[in-house]
């Protein structure tokens with residue numbers, strides 16, 4: 001049993017999976033680029049499709065909210081990009 005040092009809750013961005021569907025290709029793993037920027041998701045057989053530069057063709061990215069842990073400290077501010085306890089646990 002792991003020792004919990006601060007209260008945590010499941011990450012609702014990734015449903016506690018630790019990863020999220022790639023925001024660039026929406027999981028398609030390939031995209032169409034326009035002027036070097038992703039225009040839309042694409043299928044691999046499309047002539048101009050290239051591997052998604054965001055997820056490197058995985059179709060998913062490490063959850064930006066929880067950093068892949070699937071857990072957030074209780075009271076976490078969504079969108080803050082910082083998965084840290086608001087009030088450091090004194091232990």
Ligand SMILES: [Zn+2]
Nearest residue numbers: 022025052055
């Ligand atoms: Zn992608």
Ligand SMILES: [Zn+2]
Nearest residue numbers: 011014063066
């Ligand atoms: Zn998450």
